[in-house]
Amino acid sequence: MRWSRYYIPTLKEDPADAEVISHKLLVRAGMIRKLTSGIYTYLPLGLRSLQKISQIIREEMERFGAIEILMPGVQPAELWQESGRWNAYGKELLRFKDRHNRDYCLGPTHEEVITDLVRGEIKSYRQLPLNLYQIQMKFRDEIRPRFGLMRGREFLMKDGYSFDKDEEGAVRSYQNMYKAYQSIFKRLGLNYRAVEADTGQIGGNFSHEFMVLADTGEDTIVVCEQCDYAVNVEKAEVKVGSFSGERACPALKKVITPARHTVKEVAEYLNVDETKIVKTLLYNVDGRGVAVLIRGDRELNEIKLKNKLRAGEVRLASKAEVEQWSGPVGFSGPVGLKLEEIYADLELANDTDYVVGANEKDCHFMHCDLTRDTKISAFYDLRNITETDPCPKCGGKIKLTKGIEVGHIFKLGTKYSEAMQAFFLDEQGRERPLVMGCYGIGVSRVLAACIEQNHDQYGIIFPLPIAPFECLLIALNVKDSEVRSRSEVLYEQLKSQGVDVLFDDRDERPGFKFKDADLIGVPFQVIVGAKTLAKGKVEIKIRKTGEKLEVPFEQCRTIIQELKNKIN
RNA sequence: CGGAGUGUAGCGCAGUUUGGUUAGCGCACCUGGUUUGGGACCAGGGGGUCGGGGGUUCGAGUCCCUCCACUCCGACCA
Numbered sequence: 236m237r238w239s240r241y242y243i244p245t246l247k248e249d250p251a252d253a254e255v256i257s258h259k260l261l262v263r264a265g266m267i268r269k270l271t272s273g274i275y276t277y278l279p280l281g282l283r284s285l286q287k288i289s290q291i292i293r294e295e296m297e298r299f300g301a302i303e304i305l306m307p308g309v310q311p312a313e314l315w316q317e318s319g320r321w322n323a324y325g326k327e328l329l330r331f332k333d334r335h336n337r338d339y340c341l342g343p344t345h346e347e348v349i350t351d352l353v354r355g356e357i358k359s360y361r362q363l364p365l366n367l368y369q370i371q372m373k374f375r376d377e378i379r380p381r382f383g384l385m386r387g388r389e390f391l392m393k394d395g396y397s398f399d400k401d402e403e404g405a406v407r408s409y410q411n412m413y414k415a416y417q418s419i420f421k422r423l424g425l426n427y428r429a430v431e432a433d434t435g436q437i438g439g440n441f442s443h444e445f446m447v448l449a450d451t452g453e454d455t456i457v458v459c460e461q462c463d464y465a466v467n468v469e470k471a472e473v474k475v476g477s478f479s480g481e482r483a484c485p486a487l488k489k490v491i492t493p494a495r496h497t498v499k500e501v502a503e504y505l506n507v508d509e510t511k512i513v514k515t516l517l518y519n520v521d522g523r524g525v526a527v528l529i530r531g532d533r534e535l536n537e538i539k540l541k542n543k544l545r546a547g548e549v550r551l552a553s554k555a556e557v558e559q560w561s562g563p564v565g566f567s568g569p570v571g572l573k574l575e576e577i578y579a580d581l582e583l584a585n586d587t588d589y590v591v592g593a594n595e596k597d598c599h600f601m602h603c604d605l606t607r608d609t610k611i612s613a614f615y616d617l618r619n620i621t622e623t624d625p626c627p628k629c630g631g632k633i634k635l636t637k638g639i640e641v642g643h644i645f646k647l648g649t650k651y652s653e654a655m656q657a658f659f660l661d662e663q664g665r666e667r668p669l670v671m672g673c674y675g676i677g678v679s680r681v682l683a684a685c686i687e688q689n690h691d692q693y694g695i696i697f698p699l700p701i702a703p704f705e706c707l708l709i710a711l712n713v714k715d716s717e718v719r720s721r722s723e724v725l726y727e728q729l730k731s732q733g734v735d736v737l738f739d740d741r742d743e744r745p746g747f748k749f750k751d752a753d754l755i756g757v758p759f760q761v762i763v764g765a766k767t768l769a770k771g772k773v774e775i776k777i778r779k780t781g782e783k784l785e786v787p788f789e790q791c792r793t794i795i796q797e798l799k800n801k802i803n
Numbered sequence: 804c805g806g807a808g809u810g811u812a813g814c815g816c817a818g819u820u821u822g823g824u825u826a827g828c829g830c831a832c833c834u835g836g837u838u839u840g841g842g843a844c845c846a847g848g849g850g851g852u853c854g855g856g857g858g859u860u861c862g863a864g865u866c867c868c869u870c871c872a873c874u875c876c877g878a879c880c881a
Contacts, residue, residue: 244813246814246815246830247815247830248814248816249815250815251816252809252874254874271872271873272872272874325879326879326880327880377880378879378880379879379880381874381875433881453881454881551878640881643881712839714839743842744838744840744841744842745840746840747841747842748840749840750842751842753841765840766840767840
């Protein structure tokens with residue numbers, strides 16, 4: 236491809252509305268343009284990268300037995316009503332009506348459509364297992380799209396679905412896809428970790444997320460430094476030792492704590508450690524009031540709470556609810572609370588003599604023993620893990636790090652097949668629901684995550700497999716006839732030996748071309764200039780290392796080939 | 804949805820507080836010339852519903868009302 240005839244609108248300055256580096260660089264390098272909030276056009280370079288990512292995904296999916304199809308983006312409401320998600324999915328599902336006033340939505344995911352497809356065709360265990368996937372634009376009406384391609388409303392996704400005759404087969408399919416994902420992300424050249432994750436509203440039994448490690452990630456993951464344990468914080472189990480000490484606690488005593496609301500204020504005022512204070516958080520769980528107790532210096536994990544209570548909706552109580560169940564906001568406590576359900580974090584069972592709120596303005600209780608003075612419904616693991624906690628698996632040291640979720644695999648079970656009556660006949664002629672799994676990769680998010688992980692002050696540093704071009708051939712001064720003709724020769728040579736080459740044949744000054752070259756991040760630059768050419772040489776610059784090699788003109792093509800092979 | 808901010812040429816911005824000639828700067832673009840190894844220089848030129856609508860005023864980019872879009876924080880979501 237000749238740059239002079241191509242479409243790469245690069246920018247000198249950062250776009251004003253971009254915050255994170257991948258967003259800035261994608262726009263500056265002429266890879267994307269925003270149409271409206273969370274919705275982007277992919278320009279030639281951006282599209283090429285997406286196609287390279289997609290192709291790797293295709294190859295690995297097919298290698299692991301999946302078959303590509305393409306489903307519609309527009310889906311009828313009936314299917315979603317059948318699965319129960321028309322109501323459950325919420326506002327993220329973009330709904331609209333056609334001219335006949337029938338309800339439709341733009342597909343945010345395709346469990347309904349695929350289940351509908353398969354239930355009409357798959358009638359026998361002999362047709363199983365089956366694994367279908369597609370690469371397609373999804374639409375999710377995010378409340379707050381942000382960070383460019385990282386959290387868009389319209390985005391390119393690979394979604395795959397497996398169907399098995401039994402649990403055992405479904406586990407095999409899941410493990411098969413786990414391996415496929417490992418090899419996909421490895422081939423893409425990303426620094427990633429597979430972590431255990433919560434299943435969220437898609438539901439099912441267990442799941443893994445594939446996280447690209449980057450500071451700008453929206454997820455926090457826990458990684459053990461000693462063993463292979465890796466998990467999303469939302470799911471990280473906290474191991475607490477059992478209580479061994481003497482349980483001595485003086486009698487409960489009410490104290491005045493004027494206008495001290497926060498744990499920090501109360502701790503300072505009463506001169507006790509934050510670990511001796513119990514926070515009482517009031518929640519509205521599916522419409523009923525629930526109190527949750529947690530140590531003063533800890534954070535509650537709402538997902539753990541939601542899962543433990545098998546709840547649908549969990550939200551902090553409103554001011555009015557707090558006043559109804561407890562008293563003035565800031566002084567809630569488990570003693571004398573007008574609520575049936577009080578849950579406490581496991582860690583609290585290990586100590587006594589706590590400070591708690593008294594459900595009364597400007598009052599707290601000291602010397603509270605939770606088993607003596609309160610009615611705790613149950614002790615559960617409810618808090619977020621911290622770096623001082625031991626690894627739940629091996630007891631070793633753990634580290635918290637940020638990650639960008641680029642892939643997610645779920646074992647769905649029979650949730651959709653039962654709701655939508657996707658049955659088949661087994662070996663004994665019995666009717667059974669298909670056992671499903673689903674597997675997603677955010678293709679456009681992979682591109683953003685890749686740039687978050689691979690850039691410097693000058694621009695993008697693409698790993699070879701994702702780079703829009705493998706090699707950028709720069710003719711330094713196209714008005715110099717020797718430079719012009721020699722670079723034309725090189726261009727033809729590189730093309731003919733299968734190198735994906737972009738030829739910068741523009742009539743621009745060298746500095747201008749160098750800046751653009753570094754910005755778009757093509758892995759290898761071949762620089763043809765009058766000075767080196769006079770020595771019969773050309774220059775090869777490796778974008779990643781900044782290393783420059785002067786090589787004889789005739790050897791350039793083979794050296795590029797060697798560099799390519801070395802990385803692949 | 805709550806809070807904060809922004810909207811002036813393709814991009815990045817000044818001007819708005821205190822209303823007053825023809826709305827400005829840098830980059831980009833067009834023409835001519837010089838230049839050519841890290842975002843050149845000189846000269847000339849084109850491009851504006853100042854986010855939309857309404858109002859106040861002799862006069863509005865500037866003041867008032869209203870609507871819209873975009874960004875950030877939060878809530879939400881996975």
